[in-house]
Amino acid sequence: MSTLLERAQALAPELVAIRRDIHQHPEVGFAEHRTSQLVFNYLQELSLKPQIVAGTGVVATLRGKSPGKTIALRADMDALTVTEQAEHTYTSKTPGLMHACGHDGHTAILLGVAKLLSEVKDLPGNVKFIFQPAEEGPGGALPMIEAGVLTNPQVHAMLGLHVGTVQYTAGQIALRYGSVCAAPDNIEIVVKGKGGHGGHPHEAIDAIVTAGHLIVALQSIVSREIDPAAAVVLSLGTVRGGYRENVIADEVMLTGTVRTLSPEIRSSMPDRIERIVKGVCDSFRCHYSFTYTQGYPALHNDEVMTALTEEVAQEVLGSANVFRAPHPTMGGEDFSYFAEKVPTCFFMLGATNSAKQCDYVLHHPKFNFDEDAIPVGMALLAETAYAYLKKHRA
Ligand SMILES: [Zn+2]
Ligand SMILES: [Zn+2]
Numbered sequence: 390m391s392t393l394l395e396r397a398q399a400l401a402p403e404l405v406a407i408r409r410d411i412h413q414h415p416e417v418g419f420a421e422h423r424t425s426q427l428v429f430n431y432l433q434e435l436s437l438k439p440q441i442v443a444g445t446g447v448v449a450t451l452r453g454k455s456p457g458k459t460i461a462l463r464a465d466m467d468a469l470t471v472t473e474q475a476e477h478t479y480t481s482k483t484p485g486l487m488h489a490c491g492h493d494g495h496t497a498i499l500l501g502v503a504k505l506l507s508e509v510k511d512l513p514g515n516v517k518f519i520f521q522p523a524e525e526g527p528g529g530a531l532p533m534i535e536a537g538v539l540t541n542p543q544v545h546a547m548l549g550l551h552v553g554t555v556q557y558t559a560g561q562i563a564l565r566y567g568s569v570c571a572a573p574d575n576i577e578i579v580v581k582g583k584g585g586h587g588g589h590p591h592e593a594i595d596a597i598v599t600a601g602h603l604i605v606a607l608q609s610i611v612s613r614e615i616d617p618a619a620a621v622v623l624s625l626g627t628v629r630g631g632y633r634e635n636v637i638a639d640e641v642m643l644t645g646t647v648r649t650l651s652p653e654i655r656s657s658m659p660d661r662i663e664r665i666v667k668g669v670c671d672s673f674r675c676h677y678s679f680t681y682t683q684g685y686p687a688l689h690n691d692e693v694m695t696a697l698t699e700e701v702a703q704e705v706l707g708s709a710n711v712f713r714a715p716h717p718t719m720g721g722e723d724f725s726y727f728a729e730k731v732p733t734c735f736f737m738l739g740a741t742n743s744a745k746q747c748d749y750v751l752h753h754p755k756f757n758f759d760e761d762a763i764p765v766g767m768a769l770l771a772e773t774a775y776a777y778l779k780k781h782r783a
Contacts, residue, residue, distance in 0.1 A: 391705045393771045397764035400501055405760045408497035409479035415468030415486040418523025421445040424466045428520045431500050435507045443532035447520040457514025458545040458781040460774045464499035465492045465524035474754040489756040491552035501767040514778035515542050530726040547733040549724045550766055552758045554747055557739025559761035562702050563712040564736035566695050570688040571648040572655050573721030578666055581676040584639035593637040599673040600641035606669050610661050622648040622719050648719040650687050688725035691732035698734040701773045738766045
């Protein structure tokens with residue numbers, strides 16, 4: 390067993406307690422004041438001179454004994470507006486708020502890594518710890534980058550992880566070369582007709598019938614225009630319009646999400662959608678308004694960083710416990726902003742355990758993850774960062 394994994398397991402009870410404390414006190418994006426203070430205090434105790442940036446973000450640098458490169462490790466800290474239904478001793482104390490995406494675990498893991506690496510005497514370079522707010526939206530990675538967290542010292546590579554509760558268990562990880570997460574963009578379409586009496590349709594322009602055709606026609610973008618081998622999703626999430634059964638609706642609003650992996654396909658989506666919106670609305674004498682709002686970029690892993698992470702994970706966990714995820718997820722992750730700036734690897738930390746009711750999907754009100762994954766995540770981030778610095782020793 391690697392020495393850092395052994396040490397991580399010895400430290401685990403402390404970090405599990407911190408995770409449970411954060412779990413009981415969830416805070417949403419840019420309101421992570423308590424969490425941020427907890428992180429700040431912990432890093433300060435390690436003499437890491439933390440700084441608060443971008444509102445509730447925290448950054449600290451561990452400077453090695455000898456000069457070298459700087460690798461950054463990132464955890465997200467925010468919770469979701471979900472009321473927790475899981476039953477355990479550390480359930481959320483705030484109704485309507487819950488750590489349903491495991492960011493409490495990510496935060497505890499990274500604090501543990503800070504402690505682990507602080508004990509390493511011969512670190513050939515620096516490790517920067519980035520605790521970011523608001524991953525669930527509106528996004529804390531970009532404001533932290535704008536606040537300069539990738540400079541002074543300049544960051545040369547970066548790692549991040551996310552717990553997974555569907556397939557892999559504690560002691561296993563899954564990673565991917567290339568695409569990892571999609572770019573999640575939003576659309577809003579308003580179909581504008583002319584209201585009227587349900588019995589006299591010829592005197593009105595029916596926005597509901599037009600919207601009905603539009604809902605169906607929009608699906609032909611993914612099924613008929615895009616290469617089937619490229620993953621694209623277009624889902625409409627809301628349809629709102631109308632007043633009562635005998636009134637023809639003058640307006641229908643549709644909102645949805647568009648998910649892409651390729652930047653080229655992504656940039657083609659607004660025109661493709663608007664062409665169909667305009668065509669259908671013209672056909673049925675309606676007007677329209679259309680808004681396309683870009684979310685986070687797609688996340689792509691760097692070849693070299695992924696190979697290093699895979700190699701270290703095989704050593705720490707054994708080859709049989711290191712998997713290559715067959716597909717990217719069409720979920721979004723704002724770690725992608727970091728990945729656009731520096732070579733990164735973002736991997737999934739196995740944390741499924743049916744016996745502990747840790748098998749609900751992310752964002753589920755009964756979501757929980759196997760805390761045995763905490764020391765595993767600590768050891769992997771610490772060992773990979775250490776391996777990176779040794780490889781690039783000045
Ligand atoms: Zn989430
Ligand atoms: Zn998450």
